[in-house]
Amino acid sequence: MRPRMPHPIDLFAALADIGPLAGPAPHGNHPTVTVTVTGITLDSRSVLPGDVYAALPGAARHGAEFAPQAARSGAVAILTDEAGAAILRERVHPGDSVVPPVVVVPDPRRAVGPLARVIYGNRQDDGEAGPTLFGITGTNGKTTSTYFLNALLEALGRSTGLIGTIEIRAGEDAIPSALTTPESPQVHSLLALMRERGLDAASMEVSSHALEFGRVDGVRFDVAGFTNLTQDHLDLHGTMEDYFAVKASLFTPERSRSAVVLVDDPWGSRLAATADVPVLTVRTEAGQDAGQDAAPPADWTVTSVERSGLGHSFVLQGRTGHRLRVRCGLPGTFNISNAALATIMVLASGVPAEDLQRALDAHDPFTTEVPGRMQLIGEEPAAIVDFAHNPDALQRTLASVRRPGGRVISVFGATGQRDESKRPIMGAVGARLSDILIVTDDDPHDEDEAVIRRAVRAGADDAVRNEGLGCEVLEVFPRAEAIDRAVALAGASDTIIIAGRGHEVWQEVKGINLSLDDRVELRSALTRHGFSVLSAAGIES
Known part of the structure; x- marks a missing residue:
């Protein structure tokens, strides 16, 4: 492209x-x-x-x-x-x-x-017309937030491009992604293509790897966004301090003109206080409950959260008195944060609040389907595929899916040749928030699958034993059989969550890519056990 x-x-x-x-x-x-x-x-x-x-x-x-x-x-x-x-x-x-x-x-x-x-002629500082650039970094929520950004921009009548984990898109043309953020020559060629096609805006996921390895060097975002910072990628960065420092490098005048920062965790508050560009802060009610009340008042605060279908409606209350009514149709309270971030990033780009409200009311942009991100495959039982692959993401996902009178049945593993310390932590999180936890394989890469499963299961078993939990912990492999077992154990009122791989369609095992798509396997298992499914196959292909 x-x-x-x-x-x-x-x-x-x-x-x-x-x-x-x-x-x-x-x-x-x-x-x-x-x-x-x-x-x-x-x-x-x-x-x-x-x-x-x-x-x-x-x-x-x-x-x-x-x-x-x-x-x-x-x-x-x-x-x-x-x-x-x-x-x-x-x-x-x-x-x-x-x-x-x-x-x-x-x-x-x-x-x-x-x-x-x-x-490629991407001389943004020379006043040359080009798409308004949005870049989002953080541990969790980058993909969904970029899809939300584009959905809101399109509701405003803007033409958009996308560079991210799932796909690269320049207008209507899309190709699958190999990296969360491509190498810098490809990034600049894509931006030049978007400029040539006259696109109005482009959203990009900016991973810590991209910042560490120079993949967004030479790019200056009009608005940079920050979701959160939790344990991940310590195999690359070593410590959370170093991980934060890499993320914070996006919020400098060389890389961005302005920023919107979620301050629901201490890392976000710290970033907002130290960034070298103008910052708008956003806090959710969850962030206030988590002990952030002593922090300075946020520029925008999420209030009046109510259930709305599978998702939520809420109000973004501005410190200066402005209010925006927002609805997010995707499950998960964390998607409130993703929707709030996208809304204020578009506001920070110069779109008037009145225009935003009209677009939000008329088009319901935050009900867009995001492949492999809280993607609903069936309703009875609720059957969901999500990319949660680190402790915080798994915690947020499992905590948000329980339904009254139903059990939570979770299936996940851990990736090989990545941060080993998070494996037992993820097992413990799964045991605390699931009624049935099925430990299975993720992408083992060149590691022994049994060794990875053992580490995840050890964390789960320790939590069950030491905390008196009622969770039943099973170990089932390969992954397709684990998904089938979860469906076989489920009743109509239960929730099945298949976590860790999301949109991915290949499982790497000792240098060989095996065809495996959690959404396809879950859809097939539901049908095989007599349950109905929501969407036909297609979005994953």
Whole structure:
């Protein structure tokens, strides 16, 4: 997904534009003639004629090893570091035309985002028209909040784009996502495509990995949003302090113009107090109950929460007296927070409150279906698929689905080769909030599935024993059989929650991708055991 009409630019003029990131004088074997480029990519397999191939060091191999392949596909220059240049000197003879000019910069990982911004013409600070950019970070709620943002913007008559975990969309065209946030050259090419198509706005999930690895370098969001911060990704960041510091880097003048921050947890309050951009704060009633009353009054507060179908209606009360009436049709009290964040982010972008209220009243935008996020598959029993894959998300999900007179039957596992410390914590959360907990496999990757299950089950069993819980803990695998067992044990008044994988359609086991979609398996199991289902298969494909 690239712009159809790229604007050629001289590579060395573009390098001069990014200043110190290019080094004092980019060097290599490049000639003195102009090198005209029309694109840039990190993937040698996706090179198009006219591209710069950015050869970066990887975990196992250096991108310079793939430079000949990039050249054969039409790369007009190779951007790399000293190590990459050394690899090319060893493998390419002087005068060999197989590899195009090589340009060496000190840190190509940090240079490639700003360089992509220049190559694709995303010069937001030059006053050039382009989509209003919304970026959302936080541990949980990013995907749903971006879908809510776009649904509200479309209710206002705006055309939208989306870059996120589930899909990348530029208007009506959509492709599945491989990463929560793509690499920076793809981000900038997508933004250029959205500008070329005249889209009004774009929403993007901004993961901590994206911030850590420079995937949004060179992007400046009009409004940045923060959901929450809970234990996750400590295998990358090490500590919660380091995790917070990475998230907080989005809320600086280099990356955003303004911000909306949920202050339902202490991390949000801290971020709102220390951000270097103008901030609007939002607090839900849950946040007030959680001991946040001593914090400064929020700019917007959720009040008057009432049940509305499977979801809730509520009021956003402004500190200056303004009120917005909002409804969210998706289950889960945490979706109140997601809807509130999306609403105030659109308000912060300059949309008048009166226009927002008309759109909210006329279109019910927060009843949009979000694939794999509290996605309802059946009603009797209530059968739900959700992406909850860390302790806080699981707590929020399980606490929100219990129905009067019914049991909660949960199915989940833990991902392999990720933060091991959260496995027993998740097991304990499941035991506390479920009547029946079925421990199964998630994506084990290269780990032993039994070892992962054992850690999750240990946390559940300890909680049952030490806290006197009545939860029945089972261990069933593979995952499809666990889902079937949950349905077999359910009655019409019960709630089944399949957590952890959400929209994902492949399960990685020792390097092999196995076809597995929780929504398909749950739908099939419900039908097999004589229950009805709500939606036909389709959204997951």
